[in-house]
Amino acid sequence: MExxxxxxxxxxxxxxxxxxxxxxxxxxxxxxxxxxxxETEISTAVKQDLNRSQYDTPLLELIGxxxxxxxxxxxxxxxxxxxxxxxxxxxxxxxxxIQPEPxxxxxxxxxxxxxxxxxxxxxxxxxxxxxxxxxxxxxxxxYSSLLLRALLPRYLDKDLYPVATxxxxxxxxxxxxxxxxxxxxxxxxxxxLVMEAAAHHLTPVTLELGGKSPCYIDKNCxxxxxCRRITWGxxxxxxxxxxxPDYILCExxxxxxxxxxIRQTLLEFYGADPKCSPxxxxxxxxxxxxxxxxxxEGYTPVVGGQNDASQCYIAPTVLKDVPPxxxxxxxxxxxxxxxxxxxxxxxxxxxxxNEREKPLALYIFCTDKKATKRMIEETxxxxxxxxxxxxxxxxxxxxxxxxxxxxxxxxxxxxSFDQLSHQRACLVRSLGMERVNLARYPPQDRRRARRVRMxxxxxxxxxxxxxLVWAIAAxxxxxxxxxxxxxxxxxxxxxxxxxxxxxxxYNYF
Amino acid sequence: xxxxxxVVDKLRSAFRxxxxxxxxxxxxxxxxxxxxxxxxxxxxxxxLHKDLSKPKFEAIVSEIDIVINELxxxxxxxxxxxxxxxxxxxxxxxxxxxxVQREPxxxxxxxxxxxxxLHxxxxxxxxxxxxxxxxxxxxSEIxxxxxxxxxxxxxxxxxxxxxxxxxxxxxxxxxxxxxxxxxxxxxxxxxxxxSxLQAASVHLTPVTLELGGKSPCIIYGRIxxxxxxYRLIWAKFFNAGQSCVAPDYVLCSPATRDALLPVLRNTLExxxxxxxxxxxxxSRIVSHRHWTRLMELLRRSxxxxxxxxxSDEEDKYIAPTVVVDVAExxxxxxxxxxxxxxxxxxVDSLEKGxxxxNRREKPLALYVFSDESxxxxxxxxxxxxxxFCSNDGIVxxxxxxxxxxxxxxxxxxxYHGHWGFETxxxxxxxxxxxxxxxxxxxxxxxPYTDKKLSWLRWTTSAKSGCSxx
Numbered sequence: 010m011e012x013x014x015x016x017x018x019x020x021x022x023x024x025x026x027x028x029x030x031x032x033x034x035x036x037x038x039x040x041x042x043x044x045x046x047x048e049t050e051i052s053t054a055v056k057q058d059l060n061r062s063q064y065d066t067p068l069l070e071l072i073g074x075x076x077x078x079x080x081x082x083x084x085x086x087x088x089x090x091x092x093x094x095x096x097x098x099x100x101x102x103x104x105x106x107i108q109p110e111p112x113x114x115x116x117x118x119x120x121x122x123x124x125x126x127x128x129x130x131x132x133x134x135x136x137x138x139x140x141x142x143x144x145x146x147x148x149x150x151x152y153s154s155l156l157l158r159a160l161l162p163r164y165l166d167k168d169l170y171p172v173a174t175x176x177x178x179x180x181x182x183x184x185x186x187x188x189x190x191x192x193x194x195x196x197x198x199x200x201x202l203v204m205e206a207a208a209h210h211l212t213p214v215t216l217e218l219g220g221k222s223p224c225y226i227d228k229n230c231x232x233x234x235x236c237r238r239i240t241w242g243x244x245x246x247x248x249x250x251x252x253x254p255d256y257i258l259c260e261x262x263x264x265x266x267x268x269x270x271i272r273q274t275l276l277e278f279y280g281a282d283p284k285c286s287p288x289x290x291x292x293x294x295x296x297x298x299x300x301x302x303x304x305x306e307g308y309t310p311v312v313g314g315q316n317d318a319s320q321c322y323i324a325p326t327v328l329k330d331v332p333p334x335x336x337x338x339x340x341x342x343x344x345x346x347x348x349x350x351x352x353x354x355x356x357x358x359x360x361x362x363n364e365r366e367k368p369l370a371l372y373i374f375c376t377d378k379k380a381t382k383r384m385i386e387e388t389x390x391x392x393x394x395x396x397x398x399x400x401x402x403x404x405x406x407x408x409x410x411x412x413x414x415x416x417x418x419x420x421x422x423x424x425s426f427d428q429l430s431h432q433r434a435c436l437v438r439s440l441g442m443e444r445v446n447l448a449r450y451p452p453q454d455r456r457r458a459r460r461v462r463m464x465x466x467x468x469x470x471x472x473x474x475x476x477l478v479w480a481i482a483a484x485x486x487x488x489x490x491x492x493x494x495x496x497x498x499x500x501x502x503x504x505x506x507x508x509x510x511x512x513x514x515y516n517y518f
Numbered sequence: 519x520x521x522x523x524x525v526v527d528k529l530r531s532a533f534r535x536x537x538x539x540x541x542x543x544x545x546x547x548x549x550x551x552x553x554x555x556x557x558x559x560x561x562x563x564x565x566l567h568k569d570l571s572k573p574k575f576e577a578i579v580s581e582i583d584i585v586i587n588e589l590x591x592x593x594x595x596x597x598x599x600x601x602x603x604x605x606x607x608x609x610x611x612x613x614x615x616x617x618v619q620r621e622p623x624x625x626x627x628x629x630x631x632x633x634x635x636l637h638x639x640x641x642x643x644x645x646x647x648x649x650x651x652x653x654x655x656x657x658s659e660i661x662x663x664x665x666x667x668x669x670x671x672x673x674x675x676x677x678x679x680x681x682x683x684x685x686x687x688x689x690x691x692x693x694x695x696x697x698x699x700x701x702x703x704x705x706x707x708x709x710x711x712x713s714x715l716q717a718a719s720v721h722l723t724p725v726t727l728e729l730g731g732k733s734p735c736i737i738y739g740r741i742x743x744x745x746x747x748y749r750l751i752w753a754k755f756f757n758a759g760q761s762c763v764a765p766d767y768v769l770c771s772p773a774t775r776d777a778l779l780p781v782l783r784n785t786l787e788x789x790x791x792x793x794x795x796x797x798x799x800x801s802r803i804v805s806h807r808h809w810t811r812l813m814e815l816l817r818r819s820x821x822x823x824x825x826x827x828x829s830d831e832e833d834k835y836i837a838p839t840v841v842v843d844v845a846e847x848x849x850x851x852x853x854x855x856x857x858x859x860x861x862x863x864x865v866d867s868l869e870k871g872x873x874x875x876n877r878r879e880k881p882l883a884l885y886v887f888s889d890e891s892x893x894x895x896x897x898x899x900x901x902x903x904x905x906f907c908s909n910d911g912i913v914x915x916x917x918x919x920x921x922x923x924x925x926x927x928x929x930x931x932x933y934h935g936h937w938g939f940e941t942x943x944x945x946x947x948x949x950x951x952x953x954x955x956x957x958x959x960x961x962x963x964x965p966y967t968d969k970k971l972s973w974l975r976w977t978t979s980a981k982s983g984c985s986x987x
Binding site: 028062097100107201208209231234237238278279289376385386387392394406412416431437438443449453 | 534536539573574575578579583584587605606607608610611614616618619621623624700708711712715716718719720722724727729741742744745746748749752788789790791797799800876887889894898899900902903904905906907908909910913914915916917918919920921922925926927930931932944945946947948949950951952953956959962963964965966967968970971974975
């Protein structure tokens with residue numbers, strides 16, 4: 010069945026329906042309508058999947074999707090237009106530009122933690138770029154997946170944007186088919202399998218993976234504010250965010266204060282018993298519940314630690330003095346456990362981070378601008394937010410993506426469009442001026458060769474200092490000559506005037 | 519002699535030490551690379567002649583100059599490429615520093631083919647060095663003289679801690695790929711590309727694949743036959759047809775074919791004389807294996823040879839050959855020719871020609887010869903290819919502003935100029951926030967309310983930025 014859906018999408022794409030910008034705009038508007046009209050249903054589905062509050066879903070997912078759609082609608086004509094580039098002497102009278110083109114059929118595999126954003130944001134890019142797309146939401150966020158399958162065909166073109174559902178085996182079957190691009194959000198382990206499957210067809214991939222995103226708190230910063238921001242970012246969606254601050258790095262002297270501030274903030278956010286707060290989420294399923302709990306086996310938390318298997322509830326939990334080799338520090342937590350690992354200073358923190366795989370996000374809380382700059386320069390990560398968490402994700406002009414094990418490729422805003430387009434290099438010449446070309450044909454001699462070398466040279470204008478000096482000198486001399494000429498003319502005209510004036514004057518007398 | 523893994527480790531330590539990060543270091547290495555080419559131009563020309571009988575003109579234009587141009591371009595623009603790119607902000611982030619910082623990836627591997635052994639090895643290397651990476655280059659063993667020369671010269675000019683040459687054949691390359699790299703840049707065939715992608719997936723290594731395919735050349739409508747023939751012949755038989763962007767086959771109407779054939783014959787004679795084998799401006803096939811492959815294609819073809827067809831096994835020579843009456847399922851249409859054989863296929867209409875092209879894999883290059891701009895536009899809009907050039911061949915890749923790369927089966931990723939720098943960089947999104955306005959942040963914290971939500975909607979929308987500030 011999936012095979013047929015993919016085939017239909019391919020045929021619909023080859024028919025050329027997605028080429029006109031008007032069609033793409035219409036589909037984007039329809040998607041926007043779907044989000045607006047069905048916000049309540051979507052929030053309900055997510056509540057059933059993750060017990061997320063009715064505010065969290067619009068806040069964390071829907072607003073972002075709406076902004077992306079609005080941006081795409083506003084900018085589509087600009088993004089899809091040919092982009093002219095620099096020419097050399099040979100091509101001086103030709104049209105030279107980059108034409109963005111659709112790739113074909115894109116496979117989008119979403120994740121369960123933000124089931125709407127992580128499937129629809131790439132879809133916005135795919136539609137804007139003129140592709141067809143097969144959308145495969147995660148089966149773990151079951152209600153959202155079924156709702157998407159019901160809604161999408163009602164608003165978007167049924168053939169071009171089919172929804173495929175199913176588990177691991179269905180996804181494996183889907184991956185055997187040939188796509189023009191695969192966009193996968195999920196774990197590094199599965200990312201490797203997706204890339205391997207894509208290798209068979211030489212299909213390019215975008216992988217939005219994860220990792221352990223470190224969060225460094227400098228001892229001289231405002232710890233209270235830092236902890237408020239970190240607490241928000243860590244425990245939103247019950248810690249199940251790919252860019253959540255995974256663990257804290259700080260010096261032992263402030264560890265106690267950090268714990269206290271987090272405890273205070275948790276009280277403020279979720280009350281004395283987070284289980285009763287409508288704003289606190291749950292773990293997606295039993296398997297992950299067990300996995301997360303298992304990570305802190307053998308350690309006693311200083312905050313939280315309570316859990317309830319029947320609800321997949323784990324309280325916001327903080328652990329201190331966590332050893333680097335513990336289980337908590339071996340895999341991405343993806344849950345509401347916040348370990349604090351102590352380091353001796355910023356250099357130690359930098360070393361700690363660089364010993365590990367490149368993370369998707371890095372967070373630095375520090376008031377010293379120079380030190381912050383140094384930390385950014387001496388580490389690498391998908392993205393960085395300084396003095397806050399998660400926020401670099403919200404700005405669509407910033408490319409969002411990982412590096413190393415945290416992923417490859419970027420998206421958001423124009424980056425989605427570019428990622429899911431082919432940038433076709435175009436040179437449009439005419440058959441005229443063939444005499445100019447003659448130098449490059451055999452039989453060859455030195456003089457011809459020199460002419461060709463000149464024609465192909467770039468940059469067109471040699472910006473070396475010597476030329477610049479000559480250019481400036483020539484301009485000054487030229488201007489000087491011009492001014493002299495003008496002065497001479499003016500004097501000559503003035504003399505004429507004067508003569509006539511005096512003549513008149515003399516005549517008068 | 520270090521083992522391959524030791525070489526990779528050594529480069530990784532050098533990278534970790536941060537020595538490749540400063541602009542001065544990268545500029546110096548690029549300048550030294552330029553000196554390496556300029557100081558040894560004669561030796562490179564000789565090596566290229568030994569490997570491919572490459573005529574001096576072709577070698578200068580397509581191997582020496584193109585690399586020197588790229589180096590000039592990179593050195594001139596390096597500083598601006600390395601600058602942080604500030605981006606537009608939303609209302610919520612108006613007071614923040616938001617920019618994209620390009621960062622090196624680490625240790626990258628560049629695997630080059632034999633047809634332009636200097637160009638296709640050094641050009642990507644320019645982008646890799648400019649981006650601040652440590653680089654391992656693996657020249658093709660098939661172009662043995664150039665391979666040896668590169669291995670001898672690179673350590674003499676470039677930093678031996680940061681850049682290394684690894685030599686060997688298929689087995690050594692396979693072993694090399696077991697190591698972990700931060701990017702793999704491969705130019706070559708689709709078959710090998712698949713195994714490279716498999717190896718890369720084990721470590722989640724991003725790749726750039728510059729592959730090939732059959733680049734079609736449509737000749738249609740009103741046309742200046744002489745000019746078209748000149749450019750077509752030049753592009754096709756440059757390097758004896760062994761270019762990934764050579765026009766592989768021609769599609770035209772029967773009438774155009776009839777008009778074209780005598781002109782093609784004359785042009786070939788103008789270029790290479792009556793005895794092309796004696797002409798110093800014609801290359802040879804790189805190896806006996808490839809010579810045999812091409813002769814097999816000719817033998818199995820049911821087309822009619824109307825020009826050329828002569829060959830000399832010892833000299834690895836095949837005359838510039840034009841074949842007509844070629845059907846779609848002919849031997850010559852089964853694989854990329856990569857040789858001095860030009861099949862001409864006829865189609866009844868432009869639409870049929872476009873369908874023909876779209877039925878096949880997306881090519882690396884697509885050419886159209888026509889004096890009618892409507893023909894050019896129609897082909898451009900109804901097909902896809904890595905690159906597109908009308909009324910000429912190959913030259914579009916000399917422009918550093920254009921991204922050079924394939925799509926679909928012809929490749930993944932691109933390079934040249936700034937595109938090379940981007941390919942070998944990570945674009946790190948950076949947002950530097952302040953400590954003030956914590957009250958504004960309060961909108962996003964629990965406990966949640968309707969009012970908080972509607973404020974947030976407004977501050978994070980892209981539009982809210984432009985109107986107020």
